[in-house]
Amino acid sequence: SQQGEEDPQALSIQEGENATMNCSYKTSINNLQWYRQNSGRGLVHLILIRSNEREKHSGRLRVTLDTSKKSSSLLITASRAADTASYFCATDEAQGAQKLVFGQGTRLTINP
Amino acid sequence: KAGVTQTPRYLIKTRGQQVTLSCSPISGHRSVSWYQQTPGQGLQFLFEYFSETQRNKGNFPGRFSGRQFSNSRSEMNVSTLELGDSALYLCASKPQALSSYEQYFGPGTRLTVT
Numbered sequence: 001s002q003q004g005e006e007d008p009q010a011l012s013i014q015e016g017e018n019a020t021m022n023c024s025y026k027t028s029i030n031n032l033q034w035y036r037q038n039s040g041r042g043l044v045h046l047i048l049i050r051s052n053e054r055e056k057h058s059g060r061l062r063v064t065l066d067t068s069k070k071s072s073s074l075l076i077t078a079s080r081a082a083d084t085a086s087y088f089c090a091t092d093e094a095q096g097a098q099k100l101v102f103g104q105g106t107r108l109t110i111n112p
Numbered sequence: 113k114a115g116v117t118q119t120p121r122y123l124i125k126t127r128g129q130q131v132t133l134s135c136s137p138i139s140g141h142r143s144v145s146w147y148q149q150t151p152g153q154g155l156q157f158l159f160e161y162f163s164e165t166q167r168n169k170g171n172f173p174g175r176f177s178g179r180q181f182s183n184s185r186s187e188m189n190v191s192t193l194e195l196g197d198s199a200l201y202l203c204a205s206k207p208q209a210l211s212s213y214e215q216y217f218g219p220g221t222r223l224t225v226t
Contacts, residue, residue, distance in 0.1 A: 030211055033214065035217075040200065042202060042218050043217040045214040045215060048212070088155065099160060099168040100145070100157065100211060100215065101157065102147075103154070104154045105154065
């Protein structure tokens with residue numbers, strides 16, 4: 001079963017707006033990662049946040065992690081058409097075999 | 113460095129046949145993981161290999177198997193193909209078998225079973 005669940009499943013916004021995606025998970029984790037996938041292609045790593053971190057930035061990306069709520073959010077600021085893609089969170093269980101478990105993803109569409 | 117490469121990129125097979133997919137990791141990466149992606153089940157972990165040994169395995173039937181060679185290249189095999197095996201198969205590599213490393217994904221092999 002999926003460890004992470006993204007919300008919303010689909011998001012459509014205008015270019016220039018901010019996009020926020022959320023991820024919830026079930027068990028204690030070592031770290032949480034976000035990946036992007038352009039239609040039917042391989043995934044690209046965006047950012048990794050460790051369980052002892054609360055917030056991390058990378059360019060236009062901001063990720064937060066709340067381990068008490070077992071949730072994370074990915075904020076993309078000043079969105080661009082090229083940001084259109086599916087976004088996945090991936091977690092590894094702290095007590096498990098360190099394999100990554102992906103959520104179902106959020107399909108983000110940026111309208112010009 | 114060259115990225116992760118997967119061959120073939122597209123494959124059409126018939127039910128009951130078997131298939132072998134290949135993955136060449138980034139040079140120096142010793143861990144290779146395989147994932148199956150379908151619209152219904154999403155991205156599901158198949159297995160991970162590190163130094164020619166299977167380190168982790170997902171919840172897939174024994175028809176799905178894999179191996180890793182001494183140069184870290186990996187293959188996965190699916191025997192007795194079923195229609196439900198139609199999917200995008202992704203492999204990913206990283207330097208070590210630790211979850212704290214980011215994974216580098218290949219473009220995938222699109223398998224269609226008819």
